[in-house]
Amino acid sequence: MSEAPLRQRTVDLSxxxxxxxxxxxxARSALLLSSDGLVKAAHGLExxxxxxxxxxxSGLYSLGRSAGVRFAGGDDVRQVVVELDxxxxxxxxxxxxxxxxxxxGSEADAGVLGYEMAMLVKSVRPYLATPARQPHGA
Known part of the structure; x- marks a missing residue:
């Protein structure tokens, strides 16, 4: 009985x-994940x-959250960026x-990429939320 709502809420967002x-x-690849590191949808990745x-x-996001709690009065993470060569x-x-x-790629316009990511999230936010895990048998 409790599995049906979960199945109905699972939508292919690839x-x-x-x-x-x-x-x-x-842009080369994109990934939607739970904040604890489980893949929900992917494009361009094996x-x-x-x-x-x-x-x-997930680790980067967690580090950003910790920085917000410790140094910014509990501010939420909006974005974490890693710039490689x-x-x-x-x-x-x-x-x-x-x-x-x-x-x-490093040639990507960071402003355009950040904007497009924000617009995607804003337009489909209800479908992106990940419900908290429940203990087995709950």
């Missing part, structure tokens, strides 16, 4: 990620790579308990 990667020049990226993005990794909040991660 098409949204595909659209985001196609709209933003030099399964193992998506799992690894989800773990990395040849690429960028953006991680943003995507609803309660969810994050959006996008990997792009």
């Amino acid at each position: 098409w949204l990620l595909t659209g985001l990667v196609e709209r933003v020049p030099h 399964t193992d790579t998506a799992d690894h990226m989800a773990a990395l993005a 040849s690429s960028l990794l953006f991680v943003s909040t995507a609803g309660q308990g969810a994050c959006l991660a996008v990997f792009a």
Whole structure:
């Protein structure tokens, strides 16, 4: 009985990620994940790579949250950016308990990428939230 609502709330959102990667020049892949690191949807990543990226993005998001709590009076994380020599990794909040991660080449316009990520999240926020896990048998 308790499984039906969960199934109804599970929606394939990979098409949204595909659209985001196609709209933003030099974007390579995108990932929707739970804030504890589980893949919800992916574009441009093999399964193992998506799992690894989800773990990395979750860790970055958690570090950002800790910085907000410790140094910014509890401010929420809006975005974490990692700039590498040849690429960028953006991680943003995507609803309660969810994050959006996008990997792009260093040529990508960070402003455009951040804007497109924010617009995607804003337009579909209710579908992106991840319900809290319940103990088994609850």
